[in-house]
Amino acid sequence: MSDARIPPSERTRLRRLHERGRYDREAVHAILDATPLAQLGTVVDGSPRVTPTFQWRAGDRVYWHGSSASQALRAAEDGEVCLSVCLLDGLVLARSGFFHSANYRSLTIFGRARKVSDPDEKLARLETFIERLFPGRWSTLRPVTPQELKATSVLSLPIEEASAKIRTGPPGDDEPDCSLPVWAGVLPIRMLVEPPLPDPRMPAGVAEPRYLRTLKLG
Amino acid sequence: MSDARIPPSERTRLRRLHERGRYDREAVHAILDATPLAQLGTVVDGSPRVTPTFQWRAGDRVYWHGSSASQALRAAEDGEVCLSVCLLDGLVLARSGFFHSANYRSLTIFGRARKVSDPDEKLARLETFIERLFPGRWSTLRPVTPQELKATSVLSLPIEEASAKIRTGPPGDDEPDCSLPVWAGVLPIRMLVEPPLPDPRMPAGVAEPRYLRTLKLG
Numbered sequence: 547m548s549d550a551r552i553p554p555s556e557r558t559r560l561r562r563l564h565e566r567g568r569y570d571r572e573a574v575h576a577i578l579d580a581t582p583l584a585q586l587g588t589v590v591d592g593s594p595r596v597t598p599t600f601q602w603r604a605g606d607r608v609y610w611h612g613s614s615a616s617q618a619l620r621a622a623e624d625g626e627v628c629l630s631v632c633l634l635d636g637l638v639l640a641r642s643g644f645f646h647s648a649n650y651r652s653l654t655i656f657g658r659a660r661k662v663s664d665p666d667e668k669l670a671r672l673e674t675f676i677e678r679l680f681p682g683r684w685s686t687l688r689p690v691t692p693q694e695l696k697a698t699s700v701l702s703l704p705i706e707e708a709s710a711k712i713r714t715g716p717p718g719d720d721e722p723d724c725s726l727p728v729w730a731g732v733l734p735i736r737m738l739v740e741p742p743l744p745d746p747r748m749p750a751g752v753a754e755p756r757y758l759r760t761l762k763l764g
Numbered sequence: 765m766s767d768a769r770i771p772p773s774e775r776t777r778l779r780r781l782h783e784r785g786r787y788d789r790e791a792v793h794a795i796l797d798a799t800p801l802a803q804l805g806t807v808v809d810g811s812p813r814v815t816p817t818f819q820w821r822a823g824d825r826v827y828w829h830g831s832s833a834s835q836a837l838r839a840a841e842d843g844e845v846c847l848s849v850c851l852l853d854g855l856v857l858a859r860s861g862f863f864h865s866a867n868y869r870s871l872t873i874f875g876r877a878r879k880v881s882d883p884d885e886k887l888a889r890l891e892t893f894i895e896r897l898f899p900g901r902w903s904t905l906r907p908v909t910p911q912e913l914k915a916t917s918v919l920s921l922p923i924e925e926a927s928a929k930i931r932t933g934p935p936g937d938d939e940p941d942c943s944l945p946v947w948a949g950v951l952p953i954r955m956l957v958e959p960p961l962p963d964p965r966m967p968a969g970v971a972e973p974r975y976l977r978t979l980k981l982g
Contacts, residue, residue: 583852583866585803587812594805596814596848598870630814634801634955637897637979642905643890644912648800652816672861679855687861688941694862716963723906727970730963735981737852740952745934747942748949755947761855763953 571606574710577631577653578603581737581763582679586610587628588621595621601629602675607702608655609662609671614699622659622701629655629703633764637733640717641726649713649732656707662700665692671700680757737764789824792928795849795871796821799955799981800897804828805846806839813839819847820893825920826873827880827889832917840877840919847873847921851982854953858935859946867931867950874925880918883910889918898975955982 584601587594597618599610608629612619636649662668673684717730724730742758802819805812815836817828826847830837854867880886891902935948942948960976 581852582855583850585805585814585848585850587803587805587814589807589810589812592807593844593874594807594812594846596803596805596846596872598848598850598868600866626811628812628814630803630816632801632803632816634799637800639898639901642912643894643902643908644916646894648818650816654814656811676861676864680857683857684861686946688859688944688946690861694860698862716961716965719965724963724965725967726906727967728904728906729970729973729976730966732961732963733976733979734958734961736956736958738954738956740954743934743950743952745942745948745950747934747937748947749943749945752945752947758947758951761951 570710571705573712574653574705574708575603577633577651577710578608578705579678580633580651581631583631584608584610585630585632586618586622587630588618589625590617590621600675601631602678603705604671604674606705608705609675609700609702611672611675611698611700614697616699619699619701623661623699625658627657627659627701627703633737634735635714635764636735638713638717639730639733641719641723641728641730645717645719645723647713647717649715649734650711652711654709655703655705656709657703659701659703662702665695668695668698668700671702672698679761680755682757683755686755739763788928789923791930792871792923792926793821795851795869795928796826796923797896798851798869799849801849802826802828803848803850804836804840805848806836807843808835808839818893819849820896821923822889822892824923826923827893827918827920829890829893829916829918832915834917837917837919841879841917843876845875845877845919845921851955852953853932853982855951856931856935857948857951859937859941859944859948863935863937863941865931865935867933867952868929870929872927873921873923874927875921877919877921880920883913886913886916886918889920890916897979898973901973901975904973957981 582600586597601610632652638647676684800818804815819828850870856865894902
């Protein structure tokens with residue numbers, strides 16, 4: 547995971563994304579769209595704080611939400627944040643300890659968060675979150691109450707100052723080490739979405755939505 | 765993922781772990797041992813920084829490593845850090861947007877990092893990292909050179925000031941919503957370790973180590 551282990555050709559370092567090409571933007575969006583799980587970095591009383599959260603993308607912004615009472619969310623409203631998404635794609639086994647590595651896709655976005663304060667916009671963003679994972683679900687749900695909406699904070703960050711790193715492929719051992727009789731290669735890892743577990747409290751006869759069997763993550 | 769969505773009974777909040785019982789410590793260790801992937805939070809020039817990294821446990825300390833030149837590692841040496849591990853175990857689909865949630869195991873450890881400066885201790889810690897994932901592998905590898913050891917920083921944090929949160933089970937909808945004809949339940953997610961991909965540069969006849977087929981993550 548350390549920079550030292552990633553050949554420069556496999557890095558994509560993105561700064562001010564709007565100045566870069568369509569390819570960079572697509573690579574960044576693809577990482578965000580691959581998993582809802584992110585880690586939000588904030589500074590609380592001068593100390594670092596990392597909070598797991600769900601993220602979703604709408605256009606060129608990334609969104610997340612949580613309880614309006616959450617300390618991490620309140621810290622995000624007031625200052626700079628760092629949102630990090632990392633997908634572990636494999637363990638890379640080399641002939642020496644030093645060249646062991648990981649295959650992964652990682653994205654870090656920096657910036658100042660904006661709180662979505664307009665209730666209609668907030669609702670629209672929450673709808674996007676559900677619809678991205680489960681297309682067609684939002685309109686089937688019991689509507690959000692004004693009280694629930696008030697208890698939920700939605701924040702966003704422009705996808706602009708961002709750093710993406712991707713490592714793929716076999717270990718990067720020095721050539722002389724490759725003749726050693728040591729097993730080397732990759733142990734691939736992926737996220738598996740398993741068959742749905744229906745809530746026992748559900749009434750009989752509710753059809754299973756198609757998106758439960760088609761969702762792919764990772 | 766927000767606190768609002770986790771019933772209090774499902775939370776384990778741990779402060780000063782040495783004052784707590786064996787059960788809490790085991791729960792925390794189990795999360796660390798379930799995946800090598802962590803996110804390291806630091807403060808660089810007053811701004812939050814989150815860096816994906818590998819972590820491993822040795823006794824009551826958590827370790828990570830990287831290039832000695834890494835900015836995030838140097839920031840960690842000088843100040844407070846926050847190490848976060850989160851395993852996403854499922855998406856929780858409720859009858860209302862508000863009660864949608866995640867099943868997960870999350871751990872955040874706070875504290876001041878210590879750099880491992882003794883070369884023998886550093887080597888021993890790196891050995892632990894490899895051996896935890898691949899028992900028996902370390903002694904088969906080409907030995908670490910003094911130059912490689914110098915280029916690698918190993919840091920650690922006591923597993924003491926920590927907060928673990930675990931959510932399991934079906935959605936937490938209010939009872940009246942449960943009669944609605946909306947599909948509700950859990951879409952389980954897990955990390956899958958797939959069959960190994962041998963490096964084409966490996967000489968013929970190298971046996972496949974057993975640990976490649978027995979490693980379980982998540």
